[in-house]
Amino acid sequence: MNEDLLPLILAGLQDTVYMVALSALIAAFLGFPIAVLLIVSEKGGIMERPNLNRVLGAFVNLFRSFPTIILIVVLLPLSRWIVGTTLGATAAVVPLSIGSAPFLARIIENSLKEVERGKIEAARAMGASPQTIVFKVMFPEALPALVRGITLAIITITGFTAVAGAVGAGGLGSLAIRFGYMRYRNDVMFATVALLVVLVQLVQWCGDRAARKINSKRYRFD
Amino acid sequence: MITVKHLYKTYVTAHTRVEALQDVNLSVEKGDIFGIIGFSGAGKSTLIRCFNRLEEPDSGSVFIGEHEITALGKRELRNAQRKMGMIFQQFNLFDSRTVFGNVSFPLEVAGVSRKAIAHRVPEILELVGLSDKINFYPAQLSGGQMQRVGIARALANEPDILLSDEATSALDPQTTASILDLLRDLNRQLHLTIILITHELDVLRYICNNMAVLENGRIVEQGSVEKFFLNPESNTARLFIKITESFQVNRMWKEGEGI
Numbered sequence: 001m002n003e004d005l006l007p008l009i010l011a012g013l014q015d016t017v018y019m020v021a022l023s024a025l026i027a028a029f030l031g032f033p034i035a036v037l038l039i040v041s042e043k044g045g046i047m048e049r050p051n052l053n054r055v056l057g058a059f060v061n062l063f064r065s066f067p068t069i070i071l072i073v074v075l076l077p078l079s080r081w082i083v084g085t086t087l088g089a090t091a092a093v094v095p096l097s098i099g100s101a102p103f104l105a106r107i108i109e110n111s112l113k114e115v116e117r118g119k120i121e122a123a124r125a126m127g128a129s130p131q132t133i134v135f136k137v138m139f140p141e142a143l144p145a146l147v148r149g150i151t152l153a154i155i156t157i158t159g160f161t162a163v164a165g166a167v168g169a170g171g172l173g174s175l176a177i178r179f180g181y182m183r184y185r186n187d188v189m190f191a192t193v194a195l196l197v198v199l200v201q202l203v204q205w206c207g208d209r210a211a212r213k214i215n216s217k218r219y220r221f222d
Numbered sequence: 223m224i225t226v227k228h229l230y231k232t233y234v235t236a237h238t239r240v241e242a243l244q245d246v247n248l249s250v251e252k253g254d255i256f257g258i259i260g261f262s263g264a265g266k267s268t269l270i271r272c273f274n275r276l277e278e279p280d281s282g283s284v285f286i287g288e289h290e291i292t293a294l295g296k297r298e299l300r301n302a303q304r305k306m307g308m309i310f311q312q313f314n315l316f317d318s319r320t321v322f323g324n325v326s327f328p329l330e331v332a333g334v335s336r337k338a339i340a341h342r343v344p345e346i347l348e349l350v351g352l353s354d355k356i357n358f359y360p361a362q363l364s365g366g367q368m369q370r371v372g373i374a375r376a377l378a379n380e381p382d383i384l385l386s387d388e389a390t391s392a393l394d395p396q397t398t399a400s401i402l403d404l405l406r407d408l409n410r411q412l413h414l415t416i417i418l419i420t421h422e423l424d425v426l427r428y429i430c431n432n433m434a435v436l437e438n439g440r441i442v443e444q445g446s447v448e449k450f451f452l453n454p455e456s457n458t459a460r461l462f463i464k465i466t467e468s469f470q471v472n473r474m475w476k477e478g479e480g481i
């Protein structure tokens with residue numbers, strides 16, 4: 001084991017956490033409005049607009065059909081334009097967040113779709129406006145599913161950051177490729193993989209705990 | 223007080239055309255408990271949903287008092303809906319909200335102040351006999367209690383009309399009776415007009431004063447509940463009564479009370 005291992009790994013971990021957190025945040029920020037638009041505009045939705053729904057859906061699918069690494073490479077010029085460089089963690093956040101936004105939008109849309117139609121009908125019968133239905137009925141009712149979905153998305157984005165490491169993003173994925181793979185440093189490879197495993201487990205554990213907490217409050221029998 | 227004129231509604235899908243309502247005409251007196259009975263698929267749910275426009279009729283009109291519900295714009299419709307309560311077979315309570323939160327929802331929607339809500343909710347829960355469950359979540363309640371919350375929620379805004387969409391069909395007979403008793407009390411205390419749809423003859427017999435029979439989207443019989451039992455004119459009415467009687471005959475034989 002080399003003495004350079006620890007600082008190397010720590011810097012990588014820091015970059016990864018930074019990229020995942022910021023990308024997930026921006027992706028959620030972009031994904032929520034898309035999801036809401038998809039759900040209200042669908043056939044039978046509270047503001048039915050079938051044409052808008054089709055166009056938006058096709059757009060989301062288009063982004064989702066790119067292989068991750070290609071999407072990142074395609075979006076790198078945007079990083080140069082926004083951040084000024086295509087290298088490093090901050091530059092990677094641009095393609096990562098834009099690339100994961102459509103994925104997050106679908107996950108959020110699916111969670112909202114699980115809200116029983118009867119509840120929405122009841123809210124409509126009480127004279128609730130579409131905004132009220134979205135924010136005071138759909139989101140609260142779908143909260144446990146949303147928490148689980150966003151957990152899933154964060155873990156997927158962690159995977160994306162490792163892929164982005166192949167094209168200059170920094171972080172643990174980049175370490176594994178540059179040191180572990182290209183320089184045959186097995187200790188680096190092992191340490192990065194182990195850290196990624198721990199990171200994913202941690203995120204999943206937090207997500208499960210949060211969702212369970214909400215559910216146990218709502219569905220407690222005593 | 224409530225008048226329905228020449229109501230039509232057709233559902234068109236890729237393969238079929240279902241004429242859910244065909245030239246439906248109805249009138250319901252203020253303070254009445256009015257039952258609409260029919261078999262599955264007769265158009266009952268569609269009809270009751272046209273009263274508060276959860277379904278948009280293709281043509282025809284619905285009047286409540288002076289107001290033509292079918293002529294209202296979106297915003298006016300929402301205001302009108304706040305004065306019509308509705309209860310459902312599956313209760314449709316919000317699982318994310320406590321009993322208090324469920325009953326306060328229509329008040330929040332109507333822009334009632336927090337203070338007034340805190341005052342009004344316990345009052346209405348008292349009326350339906352659920353004061354002790356105010357901080358419970360719906361999943362912690364029995365079916366009958368859930369429907370009481372549904373009724374409290376529907377009445378929170380002091381509506382003139384209560385629409386009941388098979389509200390007792392998911393409940394056992396005893397609970398059904400207690401919910402129907404509650405509805406009758408509310409009808410008397412609050413002078414609430416109740417329109418209920420049902421496929422249970424017992425519900426009709428138990429609390430309704432007047433009724434209409436719906437058959438394939440048409441009203442085939444209308445009048446007092448007494449007339450329905452004494453002189454059924456439509457096929458649906460006769461069939462309903464025949465089914466009930468044949469059950470009774472079987473029961474008589476079984477229990478050795480016959481002949």
